[in-house]
Amino acid sequence: METETQELKDAGLKITAPRVKILQILESSAIRHLSAEDVYRKLLTNNEEIGLATVYRVLTQFEAAGLVIRHHFEEGHSVFELAGTFHHDHLVCIKCGRVEEFSDADIEALQCKIADKFGFELTEHNLNMYGYCPKCQTGD
Amino acid sequence: METETQELKDAGLKITAPRVKILQILESSAIRHLSAEDVYRKLLTNNEEIGLATVYRVLTQFEAAGLVIRHHFEEGHSVFELAGTFHHDHLVCIKCGRVEEFSDADIEALQCKIADKFGFELTEHNLNMYGYCPKCQTGD
DNA sequence: GATATTTATGAGAGCAATTATTATTCTTCT
DNA sequence: AGAAGAATAATAATTGCTCTCATAAATATC
Structure with missing residues (x-):
């Protein structure tokens, strides 16, 4: 402790x-x-x-x-x-609230490229995706 | 009118x-x-x-x-x-509040791939990046 | 075009999440 | 251990937003 x-x-x-x-x-x-x-x-x-x-x-x-x-x-x-050791993004289930974390180097790289293009100096970024997780897809 | x-x-x-x-x-x-x-x-x-x-x-x-x-x-x-004609993401200046919009097909594609991997059925997603816009980067 | 029916509006109370205030208590430095 | 400064608890205030309901306006009907 x-x-x-x-x-x-x-x-x-x-x-x-x-x-x-x-x-x-x-x-x-x-x-x-x-x-x-x-x-x-x-x-x-x-x-x-x-x-x-x-x-x-x-x-x-x-x-x-x-x-x-x-x-x-x-x-x-x-x-x-x-705060974990590395940055990650989130997938949020809009029904049960479950949150999955993921990290994707390709997306990160693209984000930096875009920020560069606009001349922005990034301090933070977040990508949140919302939808239904496997368990909450009630056969629609 | x-x-x-x-x-x-x-x-x-x-x-x-x-x-x-x-x-x-x-x-x-x-x-x-x-x-x-x-x-x-x-x-x-x-x-x-x-x-x-x-x-x-x-x-x-x-x-x-x-x-x-x-x-x-x-x-x-x-x-x-x-609501515009197509989806886009945002770059937000944390100093002056200016917002730049952008759209990147590669990022979108990667997002879908990730959602698939987790079995999520996406309804919405947003990518927000925060930082200093060119005008607000006053050489620290 | 006038009237009936339905729907929208405005004003202020109410609410939930968060922040500020202030007197009191705790941590740290000597 | 004691002083100085910072952190806490309790409560009040603030913020962003929603609800209620009496009134008013918009579409439907004649």
Whole structure:
């Protein structure tokens, strides 16, 4: 349980109970993409007395520190995922909400080429595809 | 000024002053991507007495009718653009907000290939790239 | 063209997600 | 251990958007 504190230190954040707890939640979750609410509910389940506002604040700090990545798959609320080792894109099932991750070097390369063409200096990019996952294609 | 009414009819919507005005705004705007607030402000500037709720309602109807496409480039609010003839993706300047549109058949093809691999039946996809446009790259 | 029927609108309350404020508590540095 | 500074909890405020419902307008019918 000492790894989280080290990660926080490396990220330049001070060690506080809420930050450690939230990082643990993110690392131990089976579901990679969690909303602030999700995190908050998990904290409540663990009987942690951490306010929702703190969850938002901490997640935003984690984002700034590069520990997590914020996505907005659907309108109105963000989901967060632990920053992995490499960039990837998402396939989101619009029925069950399942998210598949993938990474494609060819697409990445094409994206850079296009950004170059327009003279843009890229800081971020995301490709989200929406549709029905195999399980949710009810024979249509 | 008769074109808008025809477009509305074709979309199966009744002709009302708010709908015509909002469609005109969208068609005459130099900026292709407008938020509901933007549209509302433009209406106010033109001394139109149209409520914000109506703007939202009408834009949502336009979306349902396929007249406009809703994007959520950044969290928390949508922007709308007139539905063009073909799908395209976006390059968004995170400083000045300028949006460049592009379309790349190779990327589209790769996307389909990936969706196939995962067995997804795609309904929608979008690729947004964020960065600094040529004008906003002030040598750091 | 007038009237009936249906549908849309406007104003403001309401809502959900998120952020700001502020007094208090905790972490770190010495 | 104690001071200084930063982080937290609780609550209030804000934002983007939707709902309600009385009123008004648009199409259908005569």
